[in-house]
Amino acid sequence: MNGGLEPQTPPDSPSMDAGVGKPPRHHLTSIRHCASSARIAAAAAAASPPDYGLDLGTLSLISPTDVRTGFLPVFRSGSCAEIGPKSYMEDEHVCVDNLIEHLGGRAAGIPAPGAFYGVFDGHGGTDAACFVRKNLLKFIVEDMHFPTNVEKAIRGAFLKADYALADSHSLDNNSGTTALMALIFGRTLFVANAGDCRAVLGKRGRAVELSRDHKPTCKSEKIIIEKLGGTVFDGYLNGQLAVARALGDWHMKGPKGSISPLSAEPELQEIVLSEEDEFLIIGCDGLWDVMTSQCAVSIVRKELMQHNNPEKCSGELVQEALKRDSCDNLTVVVICFSSNPPPQIEIPRSRVRRSISLEGLHLLRGALDSNA
Template sequence: MCVKDSEQVSEEMENSSRSDHDTTKLGNSFPLLSISEDKVASDKEQNLISIFVPALRSGEWSDIGGRPYMEDTHICISDLAKKFNHNLRDEEAISFYGVFDGHGGNAAAQFVRDHLPRVIVEDADFPLALEKVVMRSFIETDAEFAKTCSRESSLSSGTTALTAMIFGRSLLVANAGDCRAVLSRLGVAIEMSKDHRPCCTRERSRIESLGGYIDDGYLNGQISVTRALGDWHLEGLKDIGERGGPLSAEPELKLMTLTKEHEFLIIGSDGIWDVFMSQNAVDFVRRRLQEHNDVKLCCKEVVQEAIKRGATDNLTVVIVSFHCEPPPPVVVRRPSVRRSISAEGLQNIKSLLEG
């Protein structure tokens, strides 16, 4: 059995794509079946997918870091529909995780944390069209916050937002801003989100097409991210019209089908990624989980390590493990071709070393 916050979820979805077998005829003999290495690899991966059922365990940890105020917040919900009394009949549980990094105050981050999950569940297409639902819900939550700020201007602020939803074997990540989600597959880091910063060429093109500009690394000279919810008080960044303003609340989505090889997901505010590279974070988490297999403790250790490395921002991390067992040791494959150096090459190196 897994620890208390673990939950097994499964999904009756399989995205299988089977290529036709090539056949080759030799004279009058029967056709011979030709199976390529790609086909074997594809079948192996499909088998991993079909038999895997994630056993979810999650942990979280936050620290004010070097800032005078805490503007980060986060959320972990094991069963999104149940949380908001939504009957899914025979549907499997949908788990929801999010990290929200506020700026200019914590009101926007807390508002999005409290409202976005409810907006998702109350969408008419939930849970059948989750990608469309999540996209609409980010925009709708942003609009709701604009109305709240118009009634109470002291709440004016902004927040980046990254959410991860797990249903069956599917992982859906939605990101608006510079929080980041990184997936571990047998110890290899897979970035499930892209940081929305002014230095991004694609973001710059989108901004300029909407009349915005980048000044000294800041969007319209005011903000260091190109996507966020809130910030309605900043002139020239948001537009209620159909095209929207240069600061977009629309998230970028990434969908992944989980297999047995996927080990855990790391979600962190940008304070974490200021001092951790994605692969470095995966390596660190794997080592800690192999030592004690405690997801909550691992989150605390990530934050403590970030502080040791000189992090100055607020720090928040959520880790979701897909297994009850710790990650297995990574087997390093030896190269099939042995490399050697010729006698002439050795003599040349010796001559260089001797001057």
């Protein structure tokens, strides 16, 4: 993530090597849409088959009919981090597949199974990203609202980490970081994001975005920035930072408690996982700058079906992003929710000829549903 600031000191964490990935068959960009799945269904119901021959099976996937209500995910993760073309590595990440074991005596009252993952894209040095990686989970668990109100605990932990960076005398005041974390208890998944990292769920081959990129040029973020006295110049907050939300950066925020257009407040998403939810991809913007969410899900699903190894999948995504000339550090974590590889997707026969790829089918369905 290009925060508009050059790092002061090189990081001391080595980059990880990854195998050479295979390029995807198709790379689709965004699709404009003006109809929802519900409207299409209504039109199909009103039309007689001889006139239209519209089979809604071409816009949906066959889902298993025997979904077990007692489903519990099994957490397996793999990560890959590469310095890319930049001079220093400023990304950090964390993977905890067994939260109960990781917390030990502090795990009392926490539902099982549990897991925790995060990616942190630093700028202006590595101090902020390293600090947040080491302390965010601890701040969540120690919050007075945990575990009875997880959402409040997460929000409180983000703000506590931000204030701790302001109070520290040993960390660089010019250092900042974006933060995206995924916390899972049983089937409940919490995603919290401040910045432009992204979390994408793979749902039977379809990409479902669980976070929003906080760019200064985003309309809603730009409105907030300007209401708080900031400006967006050439895509940068106050002409300095390429994100609208971040932890740290206290040289821009001013004294604690003062009004600042740069916020550490995270956006949260909570969902209940089902058997259709196969894996989660979380990554810094070095990946998403050159790859759509659907493309990443298609690559990971194809690779999992071949070797069922989430670490190799994360390496495939990083290598593919480098082939596409990503200009940033690259960090990707892939989290699987089953010990088995994804099943083969069966597309029902259609009464009309179809010339859209499977990836395009997933992307179209997601676009239509999001507009319903």
